[in-house]
Amino acid sequence: MSRIELDKVSVVFPASRHTEAVTALDKVDLLLEAETFATVIGRSGCGKTTLLNLLAGFLAPTAGKVALDSQPIHGPGVERGVVFQKNALMPWLNVADNVALGLTFAGMPKQQRQDRVGTCLDWVGLSGFANHRVYELSGGMQQRVGIARALAADPKILLMDEPLGALDALTRESLQELILELWQKAGKLVLFITHSIEEALFLGTRLIVMTPRPGKIHKTYDLSFSKRFLAGESARSLKADPDFIALREEVLEVIHPRGGDHGEP
Amino acid sequence: MSRIELDKVSVVFPASRHTEAVTALDKVDLLLEAETFATVIGRSGCGKTTLLNLLAGFLAPTAGKVALDSQPIHGPGVERGVVFQKNALMPWLNVADNVALGLTFAGMPKQQRQDRVGTCLDWVGLSGFANHRVYELSGGMQQRVGIARALAADPKILLMDEPLGALDALTRESLQELILELWQKAGKLVLFITHSIEEALFLGTRLIVMTPRPGKIHKTYDLSFSKRFLAGESARSLKADPDFIALREEVLEVIHPRGGDHGEP
Amino acid sequence: MASHEVKDPLNRRYSQRTTLIISAVTTLAMLLIWWAATALGWVKPLFLPSPQTVVQRLGDLIDTGFADATLWQHTLASLFRVFSAFLLAVLTAVPIGILMGIHDFAKGLLDPVIEFYRPLPPLAYLPLIIIWLGIGEVAKVVLIYLAMFAPICLSTRAGVRAVAREKVLAAATLGASRLQIIRHIVLPGALPEILTGMRVGIGFGWTTLVAAEMVAATAGLGFMVLNAKDFLATDVVIAGIFVIGIVAYGFDLIMRGLEHWLVPWKGR
Amino acid sequence: MASHEVKDPLNRRYSQRTTLIISAVTTLAMLLIWWAATALGWVKPLFLPSPQTVVQRLGDLIDTGFADATLWQHTLASLFRVFSAFLLAVLTAVPIGILMGIHDFAKGLLDPVIEFYRPLPPLAYLPLIIIWLGIGEVAKVVLIYLAMFAPICLSTRAGVRAVAREKVLAAATLGASRLQIIRHIVLPGALPEILTGMRVGIGFGWTTLVAAEMVAATAGLGFMVLNAKDFLATDVVIAGIFVIGIVAYGFDLIMRGLEHWLVPWKGR
Amino acid sequence: QTNSPGDEPAAPPPTKKLPKVTIGYQSMINPWKVGIQSGSIAKATGHEIEWRKFNSGAEVITAMASGDVHIAVAGSSPIATAMSREVDVSLFWILEAIRDNEALVARNGSGIQSMADLKGKTIGVPFASTTHYHLLVALEQNQIDTKDVKILNLQPDAILAAWTQESIDAAFVWSPILNRITPTGTVLLTSGAIADTGKPTFDGMIVANAFAKENADFMKQFVKEVARLDGDYRDNTAAWNADSAQVKAIAELTGADPAEIPTIMGQYHFPDPNEQIGEFWLGGGAAQALRDTAAFLKDQKKINTVHEDYGRFIMTDFAASLVDQGEPTP
Numbered sequence A, B: 001m002s003r004i005e006l007d008k009v010s011v012v013f014p015a016s017r018h019t020e021a022v023t024a025l026d027k028v029d030l031l032l033e034a035e036t037f038a039t040v041i042g043r044s045g046c047g048k049t050t051l052l053n054l055l056a057g058f059l060a061p062t063a064g065k066v067a068l069d070s071q072p073i074h075g076p077g078v079e080r081g082v083v084f085q086k087n088a089l090m091p092w093l094n095v096a097d098n099v100a101l102g103l104t105f106a107g108m109p110k111q112q113r114q115d116r117v118g119t120c121l122d123w124v125g126l127s128g129f130a131n132h133r134v135y136e137l138s139g140g141m142q143q144r145v146g147i148a149r150a151l152a153a154d155p156k157i158l159l160m161d162e163p164l165g166a167l168d169a170l171t172r173e174s175l176q177e178l179i180l181e182l183w184q185k186a187g188k189l190v191l192f193i194t195h196s197i198e199e200a201l202f203l204g205t206r207l208i209v210m211t212p213r214p215g216k217i218h219k220t221y222d223l224s225f226s227k228r229f230l231a232g233e234s235a236r237s238l239k240a241d242p243d244f245i246a247l248r249e250e251v252l253e254v255i256h257p258r259g260g261d262h263g264e265p
Numbered sequence C, D: 001m002a003s004h005e006v007k008d009p010l011n012r013r014y015s016q017r018t019t020l021i022i023s024a025v026t027t028l029a030m031l032l033i034w035w036a037a038t039a040l041g042w043v044k045p046l047f048l049p050s051p052q053t054v055v056q057r058l059g060d061l062i063d064t065g066f067a068d069a070t071l072w073q074h075t076l077a078s079l080f081r082v083f084s085a086f087l088l089a090v091l092t093a094v095p096i097g098i099l100m101g102i103h104d105f106a107k108g109l110l111d112p113v114i115e116f117y118r119p120l121p122p123l124a125y126l127p128l129i130i131i132w133l134g135i136g137e138v139a140k141v142v143l144i145y146l147a148m149f150a151p152i153c154l155s156t157r158a159g160v161r162a163v164a165r166e167k168v169l170a171a172a173t174l175g176a177s178r179l180q181i182i183r184h185i186v187l188p189g190a191l192p193e194i195l196t197g198m199r200v201g202i203g204f205g206w207t208t209l210v211a212a213e214m215v216a217a218t219a220g221l222g223f224m225v226l227n228a229k230d231f232l233a234t235d236v237v238i239a240g241i242f243v244i245g246i247v248a249y250g251f252d253l254i255m256r257g258l259e260h261w262l263v264p265w266k267g268r
Numbered sequence E: 001q002t003n004s005p006g007d008e009p010a011a012p013p014p015t016k017k018l019p020k021v022t023i024g025y026q027s028m029i030n031p032w033k034v035g036i037q038s039g040s041i042a043k044a045t046g047h048e049i050e051w052r053k054f055n056s057g058a059e060v061i062t063a064m065a066s067g068d069v070h071i072a073v074a075g076s077s078p079i080a081t082a083m084s085r086e087v088d089v090s091l092f093w094i095l096e097a098i099r100d101n102e103a104l105v106a107r108n109g110s111g112i113q114s115m116a117d118l119k120g121k122t123i124g125v126p127f128a129s130t131t132h133y134h135l136l137v138a139l140e141q142n143q144i145d146t147k148d149v150k151i152l153n154l155q156p157d158a159i160l161a162a163w164t165q166e167s168i169d170a171a172f173v174w175s176p177i178l179n180r181i182t183p184t185g186t187v188l189l190t191s192g193a194i195a196d197t198g199k200p201t202f203d204g205m206i207v208a209n210a211f212a213k214e215n216a217d218f219m220k221q222f223v224k225e226v227a228r229l230d231g232d233y234r235d236n237t238a239a240w241n242a243d244s245a246q247v248k249a250i251a252e253l254t255g256a257d258p259a260e261i262p263t264i265m266g267q268y269h270f271p272d273p274n275e276q277i278g279e280f281w282l283g284g285g286a287a288q289a290l291r292d293t294a295a296f297l298k299d300q301k302k303i304n305t306v307h308e309d310y311g312r313f314i315m316t317d318f319a320a321s322l323v324d325q326g327e328p329t330p
């Protein structure tokens, strides 16, 4: 199950007093099946978050159809977990209660809830911070709480908007591994937006390269680096693989063509 | 002239109700001469901005001495231009007036001011935006206005806190080249904080690697890549130079030691 | 066209037009109920005169007036008091607020005075003002002035304190003198809050108007309402309230327009 | 130790302790001037009684009272009115504010009413309230209630609207029902502004107290001050003003404490 | 006017233009109102006069204390209060002795038949006024504790409103409001009756001392005109009928019904200049009455001090100047 289908989907933000109309997505077709790890890359403003918002049900398309298991998406749903670009934690709850939020809504008994929250905090390396207020944490730690919150609810589909952006290299790597493992174990469908080409290549089974004005899917690649990693190859050697480097150069060229336009970031 | 000297400088932020005392800088010695391009790198929280604040005169050391041309620094001065990490533009002024601010304070006549502002906006690729309100610009464009503002005042010493962080790869490169050229032409003393090891290696004649808790200068390197670039070598070939790659690995190892602590970002 | 609009699990946004229409309908409905209540005799005119009576009284007030002055004269008298007080308040409270924002010394000096009198009901110190300043215009203007001073001054102070330190430091590295910093950074930086303070202040002042006109006034909207009340002229009371409400709304519109015009960057 | 402290080209921060000391000195200086002015006979006691007289009168007020009630009884009467009104206002304004924040329909329905009466001086509609509700406690509590309702309601509405959309969406993706969103996201998210509204509201209510007690009261701090004024008892007027000011300050302290305690995340 | 520095400080020449004189009046019905309305007082004194209407004596004495009002009308009780509080004023004219024109009235349907029934009832009265004083006296004389009744501070107009709405059970007030409420009530007690127990009240005119000293001439002209109007009423009472210009003028100023004005005025006694300076009034009685009033108010904790002698607050010169000139006495 968990099959997402976009059929000629366009999103146009109408002109306002100060801005012209923006075609954030232009007739995008996309098919994502369970067990896909889709990574999305593209310049700032090319429509990555817009795409994610469509799937999350936060946004309805101006034209075209967005369907989950052949049913049109009408709004947010518990089967689609979201990790937000700008974290959306509740400052009035401590770390543990933030992570437990989905479980609370589902009415899970307290003991069970605590166990699950403990596991998830462990995953993201925040075991010692259960009782901290979220605003006492650094940006990177907050981002990890947001990831733990989404993971705790164990959704079939995981939509992540630059979830590792604010993390330092080491933490970032360990969370990449965690997400890969969870994805493999549970057969989730993951959509993962990133600004790092290396990350996109390393994690995805499907790389979606987008270009802006109007927002379009320029090209998609089928990848196997993550599978090789899970099979035991080291991250270092994978990233030194000539295929990896060649692909990196290719994608870079697509995103930032040499001698191309100087358009605003 | 323009010689900056730090003599056993420590900065301790005292404990507050919620936080323990932080030793942001611990007995740091540093000597910077005119025509030095110093790049500073280190993990988040290692004291880079604190170092810059000392030089800018925004902060007084808890212990030790900070001197400019043998005179202790007592506060901000017009000879030390600053590009802020978080841009500090004036939203009530348009782009041109923001850039002209230093010239206005100095009482420069209008015509002359306009010429100078035009040049500076040209440099940062914002010629068409002179009359825009700064809050109408993207983050990257605002950062460039901040750079233009500092450049317009033509200070002897230029202190820059991650000035190119929010820029896309292409714009970033052209601004790197601009800063290098200005530095070379005017014989300025530049202190440039960055999170990108590549950028630090490429730009600096002096690389300062800092480590946190307590904030210390771990090591400094004398570099010549920027000089080679200005002499005509291409950036691509420089970055592929084995020396460059070896140094990159070395610095990376210092900043993020494998198997090292998992400290918060 | 609005198909791109974002879904909200709370459904909390209608279009602005819809809301306006609902508001218009509500207003009409209330007028209708008022009319029905009086036309069907549910309430005595002493308690609630009919809308027609009020409108007619409004006409009378404009033509012939009440308590020896026309509506126009009453309104002018009140506006004069409020605007004199406002002018005085802005001219004193803004500089003092800036000083308090810049100098902790000034803050320490003036804080106890302002913080103490601020929460006092103007009616409580009205007796003192009358005994000190008499029953003329001065006492009235001072009462309104005092009601306006605190919000404008405290807003200005808060605005100055809220000017980002980096902005001030940036100006200093660009060679600004102390005065240049105040003129080019602090004043414009605090302007949004100064204007907010002025808006709140004029509202406070208007609220205090009736208290000011309670003693020995011979014209003014507050005086008119109080006088009408003494003669159980409920229609004049209600007409007066409408005029007071409309003027207050006008103030608010003007101040909002001013904000929009002077500080378009507000909240950015 | 403060050598690490940041230099500011405006020099605008002293330590909090310094400011407090300056404030204390100012307060003392003012008391001294007051004392000197009366002791040296610069002003007649009728205009400004000496500090000693006021303190002594305060003692009398506590022991024997004024206008057939002790200071304690006057204070209790006023507190009772303000707190009844406050309770009523919170119980009605918060739910209505939430509804207006969530539903544009409710907003459209109630906005015209609230926006119209909000800027009206309570003294202006006091005559109507008296005509409709008489001169008993109900009229007094209603007047204070009305002064409190608008700020609490509008703050609550603004707070609800300010709850970040992402928070609501996040809750929805975590499976929250509409009610769960209101209970777990909207209510705590709006709490800081609700508390601000309550603080402003209780201030407004207190300011309206004297107006409420102007008509037909037999006890209350406002009544006491007005009554004292009628007999030119300036000492009692000033003593009353002090008590009113102190109670107002107490309210503010309590509400700030409540904020600190209930919404420690405010502004983060 | 120019004064060179060397000049002797000379007394202001009599031709000096006075600043506008401010005079406060109340709603009581009396002949001098005609002089306000017709402008004859301004004409007689040759000065521009700003007339201010006050609701009751409490407002009057506050305004006098502030110095913004030069001359004003107040009852003996607020006058006693002002003098005890060291307001710099003097009584210089007795406007009227108060008798049946101030009365305690119980509203029909309130269930009050006698003074004793007042217990637990609500009584409206303008605080600090003569009626407030008399209400307190009457309660004391009837051994009713002030805490057993609900005394509300209501200005005369507000008393009428509250009466109409039946939110008060009784009121102690003066005309013209008194005449509006008596048709629907029962008079329990008149001020005349209380006066007969040795606690008289009166309405008088007070003047700021400094003003009186500097403008003796104005004062003389002023009392002369007031006395002339009183005299005209006394001499031609019948001519002051409902249709007369005088009564219309009074009605205009006070809001009273012209038809009832002659009756109301009939209840008053307006002393002539000889009576004014006589033993009963300015010559001694007034000071005694003020002292008694003050003593009572002090007992009631309304004021703090009672002066030994209230005679020093009384100026007989202006009234006396009329007698010297051979003003006719009836």
Ligand SMILES: Nc1ncnc2c1ncn2[C@@H]1O[C@H](COP(=O)(O)OP(=O)(O)OP(=O)(O)O)[C@@H](O)[C@H]1O
Pocket (backbone or CB within 6 Å): A013, A014, A022, A023, A024, A042, A043, A044, A045, A046, A047, A048, A049, A050, A051, A085, A215
């Ligand atoms: N609510 C909105 N109203 C108007 N325009 C919008 C809105 N949201 C996004 N846009 C525009 O749509 C385009 C795509 O935005 P989107 O947020 O999807 O970009 P993105 O690829 O996620 O960028 P980034 O990498 O910076 O997050 C941009 O040009 C943006 O300005």
Ligand SMILES: Nc1ncnc2c1ncn2[C@@H]1O[C@H](COP(=O)(O)OP(=O)(O)OP(=O)(O)O)[C@@H](O)[C@H]1O
Pocket (backbone or CB within 6 Å): B013, B014, B022, B023, B024, B042, B043, B044, B045, B046, B047, B048, B049, B050, B051, B085, B215
């Ligand atoms: N005003 C302050 N009060 C207390 N601690 C502070 C203050 N400013 C900085 N610090 C602490 O000092 C240390 C150094 O901070 P600094 O801002 O210099 O780091 P940085 O290297 O610039 O980091 P980044 O790369 O994130 O900008 C940090 O641990 C920080 O938490």
Ligand SMILES: NCCS(=O)(=O)O
Pocket (backbone or CB within 6 Å): E026, E055, E056, E057, E058, E060, E073, E074, E075, E076, E077, E078, E098, E126, E128, E129, E130, E131, E174, E202, E203
């Ligand atoms: N006689 C009533 C007038 S006064 O006492 O209120 O001055």
Ligand SMILES: [Mg+2]
Pocket (backbone or CB within 6 Å): A048, A049, A050, A085, A161
């Ligand atoms: Mg995005």
Ligand SMILES: [Mg+2]
Pocket (backbone or CB within 6 Å): B048, B049, B050, B085, B161
């Ligand atoms: Mg920094």
